[in-house]
Amino acid sequence: MCALSWTGLLFMASVSLAGAEPGHRTGDQALIAAAERNDVEAVRQLLKEGASVRARDPQGRTALLAATYRNHVEIAKLLILTGSDVNTQDAMQNSPLLLAGASGYLDILRMTLAADPDFTIYNRYGGTALIPACERGHVEVVKELLKTKIDVNHVNRLGWTALLEAIILGDGGPTHQTIVGLLVAAGADLNLGDGDGVTPLRHARQKGYRVIADILLSAGARE
Structure with missing residues (x-):
C-alpha cells in the first residue's frame, strides 16, 4: 500500500484536534477506545457523560468506525441510535457503509442502510x-x-x-x-x-x- 499523501497527513493532523468539545476530550477518545475493544457498558457510560459520537482519533475514526472495523454489532447499533454519522470517512476514506460492505459485515451494513446513507461517498x-x-x-x-x-x-x-x-x-x-x-x-x-x-x-x-x-x-x- 502506498504511503499517505500530504493531504492524508494533514487530514490526520486535523482530526486529532477536531470533534471534541472542551471538557470532553478525554471522554471522547475513551469512547472510541471502548468501541474498538467492544466494551458496551463503557460506551453507554461515556455517552451518558457527554462523550461525542463525532469525535475522531488520529486515524480519523469515529467510535462507530472503530466498532465497524471490528464488526462489533451491538456497539454499532447503540452508536447509530445515538446519532453517529454513517457517512463519516476516516483517513483511509472508509465510512461505516463502505467498510461494512467491503468486509461482508451484514448486520452493520443493514444498520447503515436504515440510516439513509449517502451513496455518492466513495472509497479510496x-x-x-x-x-x-x-x-x-x-x-x-x-x-x-x-x-x-x-x-x-x-x-x-x-x-x-x-x-x-x-x-x-x-x-x-x-x-x-x-x-x-x-x-x-x-x-x-x-x-x-x-x-x-x-x-x-x-x-x-x-x-x-x-x-x-x-x-x-x-x-x-x-x-
Whole structure:
C-alpha cells in the first residue's frame, strides 16, 4: 500500500484536534477506545457523560468506525441510535457503509442502510460499497445493496464496475456466478467495458469462466 499523501497527513493532523468539545476530550477518545475493544457498558457510560459520537482519533475514526472495523454489532447499533454519522470517512476514506460492505459485515451494513446513507461517498478507489462486495463474494451484502438506490453501473478509478470487478478479481466459482446473476437481474450494463474497452463477456471468456460467460450471453451480452 502506498504511503499517505500530504493531504492524508494533514487530514490526520486535523482530526486529532477536531470533534471534541472542551471538557470532553478525554471522554471522547475513551469512547472510541471502548468501541474498538467492544466494551458496551463503557460506551453507554461515556455517552451518558457527554462523550461525542463525532469525535475522531488520529486515524480519523469515529467510535462507530472503530466498532465497524471490528464488526462489533451491538456497539454499532447503540452508536447509530445515538446519532453517529454513517457517512463519516476516516483517513483511509472508509465510512461505516463502505467498510461494512467491503468486509461482508451484514448486520452493520443493514444498520447503515436504515440510516439513509449517502451513496455518492466513495472509497479510496473511487468505488461504492457494492464493488468490493462483489469482488469478495459477499452474496448477502450484494443482495442488500441491490435493494437500494446504489448505482449498479458506477465506475471506479480502475475503470471497473461491480460486474467487471466480480469477473476480473473473482474466482469464477459458484459464489461469483451467483453475484453476476444478481447484477444482471439488477440491470447492470453487460456491455460496459473497462478502461481499455474490454467487456465483461470478453473478460469471462479470457479467464475461462464458462458459466459466467453463459449467464452474460443469455442476458444479451456482446463481446
